[in-house]
Amino acid sequence: MRKRKLLPALAGVTIVSAIILYVAFYFVFLDFFVDLWWFRSLEFEAYFWLRLLYRFVFSGAVTLFFFAIFQFHFWIASRYLGLNPPDEVLLDDKKRRRFQRFAEVFMSGSTKVYTPISIILAIVIAVPFYQQWEDALLFFFGSDAGISDPVFDRDISFYLFSYPIFMLIQQELLFTASLVFLATGLLYWLEHIFIPNQDKQFPFGAKIHLTVMFAFVVLFVEWGFILDRFTLLYNNSREPVFFGPGFVDLRYQLPLIWLSILTFFMIAASAVFYVFSETHRSKTPIIISVLSFMAVLGLQNWNFIPTVIEDLVVNPNPTRTEGPFMGYNIDATLAAYDLNNIKNIDFPINLDPTKDIENWSNIKHFENIPVWDRELLIDSYQQLQAIRPYYQFMLVDEDRYFIHNHIQQVNLAAREINIKKLPKEAQNWENTHLRYTHGYGAVVSPAAQDADIPIVWYLRDLNMSSDVGFSVKHPDIYYGQEKYSYAIVPNNLVVKDISGSNGNDSPGYQGNSGIPIPSYFRKLLFSFYFKDEKIFFSPNISTESKVQIRRNINERISILTPFLHLDKDPYLVIEKDRLYWIQDAYTLSKLYPVSQPAADDFLDGKNEFNYIRNSVKIVVDAYDGNVDYYIADPKDPIINAYSRAYPGLFKHLNEMPESLLSHLRYPRDLYYMQMKIYAKYHQNSPALFYEQAETWQYAKVDGAPILPYFITMDFGRCNNQEEFAMINPMTPVNRDNLSMVGIASTLDDSQCNNGYKPNISIYKFPKAVQVNGPSQVMALIDQNPEIAGQFTLWNQLGSEVKKGRMVILPMGNSILYVQPIYMLATKTKMPELARVIVSIGNQVVMDKTLWAAFERLKAKFVKTASGSSSGTSGAKP
Known part of the structure; x- marks a missing residue:
């Protein structure tokens, strides 16, 4: 019978053991060794062990630290400070034996009960540290950025590296101190109640112990209040006007935070004084302190006073009261998105573009218009x-x-x-x-x-x-964008x-x-x-x-360096020996103080951030799969911290082969996101920023925005040297006329060589002159009888006419528009380039070649150069 009863238990143990072995084999043993072999095959074995070392040593050290805290205090409370018999008990053998018998029950609990409890509590508290171990890594390896925030005058590195780990430590230490205080207090109470022959007075040692623990609780609460000050830097209550703290936050809420620190300290001090006071015990100081603290908290959460301040002080003169704080937001946002060094160029428009057209009568200019x-x-x-x-x-x-x-x-x-x-x-x-x-x-x-x-x-x-x-010697592609x-x-x-x-x-x-x-x-x-x-x-x-x-190159890089955020558009480079992929990578943070958070349409849309740098260029060999990391922005404090943490992982950009260096480019997605920010923040004075009279938006055609596109042109910056740049046109909000054309390039215009130096130039047009935007040019195209007739004819011949992307180019002091026209066969849908349209001002011409269309456009302006207004590229409103 006994064997039959044991069989189900044995079967259960066998099944559980099999499940544990299966999980351990597949998810620990196999995964670990395959990862190790894979990192070794890429010559990243040292980096593999270093990441494991950081993760588990840090997490293990934190677990051991919290275990020591719990075990030490439980051991002290159960073994020494709670036992307080009167002298007559110690002199009476019978009472002494009875006292010792019960005391040993509590004292032995230090090993039998409190050790496993301490281990469980330590593991639970260490879990958040395990999950945020890379924040700790940045904390240890981060260094000063050399930029201070405008409100508290702290280096930016404090917010990027220290602030997140301080918040985590404060929360965990406060929870730990509170738990230890309550648990040891309960243990002392149980000892005092259940162990017989105890003195009626609570032991003095227990009072000291609990006071020390209470002091730690107070310390960590006060630290939390101090850290709460910095949450004001991420206040979004002033949006959509501006981001960050405003007049009410820094003139009303910040003083209340300091008052809460003071009043909570008063509560703690009066409570300690009350506990240790032998005579003249009075609860009045405690009551006054508690009421003061509650009043401060009430003022912090009572909206009436802030509303009154808004209505009577801020709203009557917002640019004066909120102006300095708008300035904080503008400066921080431009710095966080690397927009401080944008070159703004006033671009005067020629009402008569004839001279510009004649100066551009060189076929070299047209060989690269896409x-x-x-x-x-x-x-x-x-x-x-x-x-x-x-x-x-x-x-x-x-x-x-x-x-x-x-x-x-x-x-x-x-x-x-x-x-x-x-x-x-x-x-x-x-x-x-x-x-x-x-x-x-x-x-x-x-x-x-x-x-x-x-x-x-x-x-x-x-x-x-x-x-x-x-x-190409090895054209085989074993690694690419396919799954x-x-x-x-x-x-x-x-x-x-x-x-x-x-x-x-x-x-x-x-x-x-x-x-x-x-x-x-x-x-x-x-x-x-x-x-x-x-x-x-x-x-x-x-x-x-x-x-x-x-x-898959994205998967490959993400597993190697999960702390880097990848651009959506890796691109191919053809070399003599083999093919390579170049992938742009970013470092992000959502803790840059007073900086406007980015929209959610960047990268995968899941990253909240208000700081970004294109800090790394990654080269992946399409044949061998080797991955090389090059630091493209050595001023980025985040990538410098990772570089110190993982020596040998990142190379300097000057170590990149020249044949690859010459193919680096400004990332399209980054430029798109930066211009969305700059469209508002180029108004860099508080008065202009508040008025928002010059806010831009992406130029649109048929309701769809024209996204940045690449073009290789000579923009007159480096002795007739052509540069591979991106064009980005923008119009005023809710208007169709052109406000500016932005150009993002990597050409080092100080050296005029192929050195990598990302830069943005903004060509701003005069406000008093009408410059046709893309949608206005599209309307001119649709209204042109010759072009409209040709489109109608093609659509009747079993083909579909498709208008391509509109290319916009600054040309001298005029703006040239180029638009390809495609025909799509009804059956195959394969496009064929059918015509090219060029336009300046109000003139539109279509031909089979770009050069022929430009020559026809030139002929039109030469005929009207005597003063006809039809050829002007703009007219005063």
Whole structure:
């Protein structure tokens, strides 16, 4: 019978043990070793151990610290200070034995009861520290930024590094001190009640102990009040006017915080005095202190007085009372978003653009005006250059290369593998992981092309044909933007005619990336890791094979450095030896004091921040998967802290190969976000900022904003040197006329070389002159009879007319508009560049080539140069 009763218990223990072993094997042992092997394959093993060391040593030290606090106080309370027998008890053997018998019950509890309780409490309290261990890392390795906040005159590094960890420490220490105070007080009370023959007077030692614990509680509460001052710097009650503290916050709420600190200290002091006072005990000081503290808290939470101050003091003269605080917000926001060094240039407009047109009669200016939109070009790439069903172009990138003896802007895209494009029956394990393992090569075409002719190719086909000098030794793409599964290469399969352009056997993988599989044991572990027995039993996997995992570049970088926030648009760079991906990465913080929080449409929309730096450029080898990190902004205190914490992880930008350095660019997403902020904060005086009379918005066409776009032009900054820059047009809020054109570039205009020096220039137009915005130019195009008639004709011939992105260029002292016109075939939807429209002022011309259209536009202005107003680029309102 006993055996039968034991069977269910034994079965339960067996099941629980099996579950524990399963979880430990799959989620601890396997994950740990695969991560270790993977980091080792990338030569980041030291960094891997360092991250583990920081996380667990810090968390373990915190757990041990809190365990020591609980254990020490419980041990003291149970062993010494609570035992207080009178002298006659100690002299009477019977009473003494009875007293000792009961006392030992409490004293032994120090080991039997309080130790596990202390361990559990310590672990619970240490959990938030484990979750925020990287905040602690920045706290220890951060340094001064050299910038002070305008309200409390503290270095910005205090808010970026110290403030978040101080808030966490204060909360946890206050909770710990309160818990220890209550628990030890309860323990003393139990000892005093249940142990017989105790003195009626509470032990003096217990009073001292509890007083010390009470003092710690008071200290941590006061620290919390002190930290509460800094929450005023993130006050959003003044929005949408401005962000941060206002007159009421700093002239009314801040003094009340100091009063709450004082009155709470008075409560603590009067309570301690009352406990230790042998005579003249009076509760009056305690009552007065408590009432004072409650009154201060009431004033803090009573809206009547702040409302009166707002109505009688602030609102009658807001720019005077709130002006200094608006200035704090403006200065902090410009600094936090790296907008302090924007160059503002007054751009006078020529009412007669004839002279500007004549000065621009040089074909060099037109060789880089992009008339192909990358959003439309990808369909042409896919249909014309994918060639094999299993290849796919994810995105079209823009870049510049030295072609035809000068810098020329191009569009390019990587030809990546997509196994899902194969027939269903071919999507088997061997094809997926051993055969169709990588993409192949790239395509390149000029950004500026003539219309009504086939696309010009600078690099094309699977034989990597190029007439302009593109050549790649290893064009295979094992790492890219596609969602790749794991691959095992090289292997024993003979692969024919998958990547190459002929029927010869494709060469096996010759790179160094991947995790080696030198033994059956490791094959077995990978079979368990991927839950796929074919890895172990496949005869095509040799001892030379390596497992390539995490082949999506975003996933790869995010696992390596999860503290970096990645730009949404990595781009391809073609080199002689192989292909590379360049990924922009950001450091963010939401604790920059008095800075306006960013909108939620940046990156993945999940990041709350009010400070950003494009601090890192990451290069990923598309063939080997190697990842290199380069610090692009050495003034960023956050990346400097990480660099000190992880020595050897980050390189200086001057260590980047020149061939890659010349392809760095200003991130499009960053520029978009910065201009959304600058559209309001360029009004940098409190009076203008309050009026908001010059607030900008993105220029729109058909209700959609024109987002920043790249162009390679000579903007007259460096001896006729062309630069790869982004254009961003903006109009006044709720108006269509153009206010400014922003240009973001990386050209070092002080050295006039390819050195990386991000900068933004804003060309502002006179307020008294009407400058047509994109939507106004679009209206002129739609109203042009010749153009409208041509569009109607094309739409009747089974094609769909599609207007491309409107390109806006400062030209001398005039503004040139260029808009490509595409025709989309009804069946294939493949776009064809049909015409190009150019416009200056109120004149609009369409032709097959950009140069021909410009010449026609020039002829129109020459005819009207005698004084006709129809050719002016603006008229006074």
